[in-house]
Amino acid sequence: MSVQDRKERERADRERLIVATARELAEQHGWDAVTTRRLAERIEYSQPVLYSHFRGKREIIAAVALEGAAAMAAALRVAVSAADGPRARVTALARAYLDFAERNPMVYDAMFQLDSGLAFANEDTPEPLKDAFAALLESLAEVAGDGVHPGLFTEVFWASLHGLATLTRAGRLLPEDAEPRVELLVDRLALV
Amino acid sequence: MSVQDRKERERADRERLIVATARELAEQHGWDAVTTRRLAERIEYSQPVLYSHFRGKREIIAAVALEGAAAMAAALRVAVSAADGPRARVTALARAYLDFAERNPMVYDAMFQLDSGLAFANEDTPEPLKDAFAALLESLAEVAGDGVHPGLFTEVFWASLHGLATLTRAGRLLPEDAEPRVELLVDRLALV
DNA sequence: ATCGATTGTCTAGCAGTGCTAGGATCGCTT
DNA sequence: AAGCGATCCTAGCACTGCTAGACAATCGAT
Numbered sequence: 001m002s003v004q005d006r007k008e009r010e011r012a013d014r015e016r017l018i019v020a021t022a023r024e025l026a027e028q029h030g031w032d033a034v035t036t037r038r039l040a041e042r043i044e045y046s047q048p049v050l051y052s053h054f055r056g057k058r059e060i061i062a063a064v065a066l067e068g069a070a071a072m073a074a075a076l077r078v079a080v081s082a083a084d085g086p087r088a089r090v091t092a093l094a095r096a097y098l099d100f101a102e103r104n105p106m107v108y109d110a111m112f113q114l115d116s117g118l119a120f121a122n123e124d125t126p127e128p129l130k131d132a133f134a135a136l137l138e139s140l141a142e143v144a145g146d147g148v149h150p151g152l153f154t155e156v157f158w159a160s161l162h163g164l165a166t167l168t169r170a171g172r173l174l175p176e177d178a179e180p181r182v183e184l185l186v187d188r189l190a191l192v
Numbered sequence: 193m194s195v196q197d198r199k200e201r202e203r204a205d206r207e208r209l210i211v212a213t214a215r216e217l218a219e220q221h222g223w224d225a226v227t228t229r230r231l232a233e234r235i236e237y238s239q240p241v242l243y244s245h246f247r248g249k250r251e252i253i254a255a256v257a258l259e260g261a262a263a264m265a266a267a268l269r270v271a272v273s274a275a276d277g278p279r280a281r282v283t284a285l286a287r288a289y290l291d292f293a294e295r296n297p298m299v300y301d302a303m304f305q306l307d308s309g310l311a312f313a314n315e316d317t318p319e320p321l322k323d324a325f326a327a328l329l330e331s332l333a334e335v336a337g338d339g340v341h342p343g344l345f346t347e348v349f350w351a352s353l354h355g356l357a358t359l360t361r362a363g364r365l366l367p368e369d370a371e372p373r374v375e376l377l378v379d380r381l382a383l384v
Numbered sequence: 385a386t387c388g389a390t391t392g393t394c395t396a397g398c399a400g401t402g403c404t405a406g407g408a409t410c411g412c413t414t
Numbered sequence: 415a416a417g418c419g420a421t422c423c424t425a426g427c428a429c430t431g432c433t434a435g436a437c438a439a440t441c442g443a444t
Contacts, residue, residue: 007391036431046394048433057431112362113305120364148376155365156352156373163355164348170304172312173347181348184340189380199420228402238423240404249402 015053017043019063026064026106031114034060062116068107069128072100073135080139087192093139094161094182101165108169112162133158143190157189207245209235211255218256218298223306226252254308260299261320264292265327272331279384285331286353286374293357300361304354325350335382345381352377 021042025034036057040047054060079096083089101108110116119125137154144153164181167173173181213234217226228249232239246252271288275281293300302308311317329346336345356373359365365373 035429037429047431048395049393051432052392112359112364120362121366152369152372152376155359155369156356156376159355159359159365159373160348160352160377161355162359163351163353166358167304167347167351167354170312172304173351174313177344177347180344181351184344184348185352227400229400239402240424241422243403244421 011053014043014045014049018050018053018060019067022060023064023067023107023110026110027104031061031106031109058115058117061110061114062118064107065110065114065116065118066126066128068104068111069126069132071104071107072097072111073128073132075100076132076135076139080135086142087186087190089139090143090190091182091186093136094186097136097161098165098168098178098182101169105169108165113166140190143192145191153189160185160189203245206235206237206241210242210245210252211259214252215256215259215299215302218302219296223253223298223301250307250309253302253306254310256299257302257306257308257310258318258320260296260303261318261324263296263299264289264303265320265324267292268324268327268331272327278334279378279382281331282335282382283374283378285328286378289328289353290357290360290370290374293361297361300357305358332382335384337383349381352381 018039022034022039025039025042034057036047036050039060040050043049050060054063076093076096079092080089083092118129120129133154136158137150140154140157141150144150164173164178164185168175168178210231214226214231217231217234226249228239228242231252232242235241242252246255268285268288271284272281275284310321312321325346328350329342332346332349333342336342356365356370356377360367360370
């Protein structure tokens with residue numbers, strides 16, 4: 001029994017190592033640099049080992065995305081809890097979201113930009129993703145306004161943040177105006 | 193002279209053929225299916241011919257993106273011109289934008305999602321891209337509100353639309369609520 | 385302790401990718 | 415009509431994700 005346990009533990013450790021290494025490699029040199037060969041070399045195993053843990057590269061990206069979703073949800077909740085009043089909470093939420101996207105661009109890509117094959121917006125959606133959406137909803141529900149469905153409002157607010165995050169990172173928006181954009185967005189969307 | 197002219201014309205024709213074929217291939221089977229081999233086969237030339245027109249695949253994507261930007265700018269202006277009043281114009285603009293993204297998903301990807309190597313938000317930005325942004329700005333300036341920079345407002349509005357477009361297409365948002373989302377967005381962002 | 389089986393891992397290779405060097409072939413100019 | 419340039423294609427490189435099959439280490443049972 002104990003032998004089997006150790007093996008399973010070692011396997012789990014190696015799986016975590018794969019995901020962590022994939023994330024590091026991506027953050028250092030971009031997802032294009034995350035090839036099965038390079039990844040295998042970094043973890044000091046051969047490529048086929050990767051396929052004994054994941055069905056393919058997509059699943060590795062998905063694993064990074066799920067870790068990222070959990071981390072983002074936590075970061076959002078921390079930011080919100082440090083703010084007083086609905087308006088301040090929403091502003092803190094928006095800043096924390098954009099900050100996360102900026103600090104972890106490749107993880108953000110794994111979550112929303114790359115094809116990870118993850119299900120969204122239905123019952124098969126993995127828990128971390130639903131929880132990240134919940135973290136947004138918690139703070140946004142109170143500023144949605146009367147008669148506006150909180151979920152719908154959260155979707156719109158989220159989409160706006162997502163647009164700002166992706167367009168900024170792609171060089172489509174001038175980085176120096178990031179702050180006034182956030183304020184304008186919160187100003188208009190959130191009913192204080 | 194005339195011979196040279198004909199040659200140049202034929203070259204230009206072939207270049208248009210390449211771009212059009214790339215777009216068709218992408219819209220039919222996705223950008224992953226647009227390989228240099230398949231593209232070359234479709235235009236009935238060998239792969240190296242592609243490289244006598246474009247430096248690489250990225251430039252081909254960029255060419256599709258520029259065509260797309262021109263088409264989008266035109267579509268937006270048509271939609272806006274058919275509406276009466278600032279509020280109706282903005283709603284029409286938003287619907288037209290999302291409609292374009294939904295009807296031409298791969299062209300939209302070429303414009304904003306894929307790495308086309310195109311410059312944005314600076315003086316090197318190609319004309320069609322600047323013009324597409326201008327088409328947005330024309331209708332949005334009148335609803336930005338006093339003391340709000342129209343360019344900044346346009347960036348925020350655009351980002352929101354972009355977020356809705358990409359998240360919807362990625363299956364992150366329920367398609368059936370598209371219309372109420374647009375109305376909510378216009379309702380809040382645009383100062384009628 | 386030793387055998388056999390099972391589990392785990394690696395080597396080697398497939399088909400496909402973007403891109404390019406080199407030679408062959410075509411068509412224009414003289 | 416002949417030679418010369420521009421044009422195009424064949425062949426190939428280094429790389430990708432992924433997999434079959436050989437090999438070795440480890441395990442349980444005797």
